[in-house]
Amino acid sequence: MPSARETELLEAAYRYVLTHGLADVSLRPLAAAIGSSTRVLLYLFGSKDGLVRALLARARADELALLADIGTGPGVVTRLWEWLSAPAHRPLLTLWLEAYARSLVEPEGPWAGFARATVEDWLEVLKASQPVDVRDTPEGLANRTRELALLRGALLDLLATGDVERVSAALG
Amino acid sequence: MPSARETELLEAAYRYVLTHGLADVSLRPLAAAIGSSTRVLLYLFGSKDGLVRALLARARADELALLADIGTGPGVVTRLWEWLSAPAHRPLLTLWLEAYARSLVEPEGPWAGFARATVEDWLEVLKASQPVDVRDTPEGLANRTRELALLRGALLDLLATGDVERVSAALG
DNA sequence: CCTCCACTGACACGACTGTTTCAGTAATGC
DNA sequence: GCATTACTGAAACAGTCGTGTCAGTGGAGG
DSSP, X not given: OOOHHHHHHHHHHHHHHXXXXXXXXXXXXXXXXXXXXXXXXXXXXXXXXXXXXXXXXXXXXXXXXXXXXXXXXXXXXXXXXXHHTOGGGHHHHHHHHHHHXXXXXXXXXXXXXXXXXXXXXXXXXXXXXXXXXXXXXXXHHHHHHHHHHHHHHHHHHHHHHOOHHHHHHHHO | OOOHHHHHXXXXXXXXXXXHOSTTOOHHHXXXXXXXXXXXXXXXXXXXXXXXXXXXXXXXXXXXXHHHHHOSSTTHHHHHHHHXXXXXGHHHHXXXXXXXXXXXXXXXXXXXXXXXXXXXXXXXXXXXXXXXXXTTSHHHHHHHHHHHHHHHXXXXXXXXXXXXXXXXXXXX
């Protein structure tokens, strides 16, 4: 159970990495930006890896909150895309992609398993939104895999080009 | 025009980053691994940024060679997916994703514009493969954007899970 | 009051970073 | 033969990295 000060600093650090990226963050600039010190960060999170792990978990909490909020049932894909394409969520999604790529390059360390975990999370939600009688069929699996691919491919496009109109039209 | 030694070292460095990642590569370990020295790398490429730029261009050359080899016309998507899902191409594609994510987080420096550039490259190929009469219609644009999203979303899934069977079935 | 505990500041350690300086060597063109 | 060019080695530079050490704060509970 994290102390009050710990969650406070974690929130601040989370806000920081959303705009500065997580891959090459370093303690001293981060500490200076959030009004703390490396000493305190190390004390509260044990090590830099610990801090990164906490930040990754924090980002994941946002993601899971989204999935819970979106719910299941017909129209999930549309609702998910509305959330993904909202400009306000850009920093989070860029951070997400950064962590995704990193976990593929460097399977050890705090990033381990991040990519695989999110694939499974989302597939699960899409599965719960399918009619019961197709969920466990090969077609059901293929369908939700395709829906996931479409959403994430569209997200990649959007993050690079910012062209909401074109990409949204492609999902119609 | 690069000298013989320069292209030789670039090839070696390229092979190195394919397995070690490009984002957090550093000169000394790289130089040691390819039987060179930081002095020589700096002499030939000017700076680390110059080297990274050269490596990015080298990776892009592989990508463009692929697109030329795949050609255009009916069945492009299938042919592209066969290439993307080939196990031998995994390192290159992981490197590609790494550069993609990085260019979104850090729009300055050697990575600049990488993500946007590849989106346009691929859209161009898909466009050239469409029937002439739909190429310039809104439907044509939407269709190729969707094809690209499907391919790249599937690639993301594949890189994380390695589940060729499931993902390939989803594209069928 | 006094002790405990969460937290913080200042500083130094060794390892690493990209880059520079100074010194060569080997081959090539005149 | 001689000068120019391409390349290389060794060492050092200033800076940053994560982390450890030692010394405190300040407030809460007994």
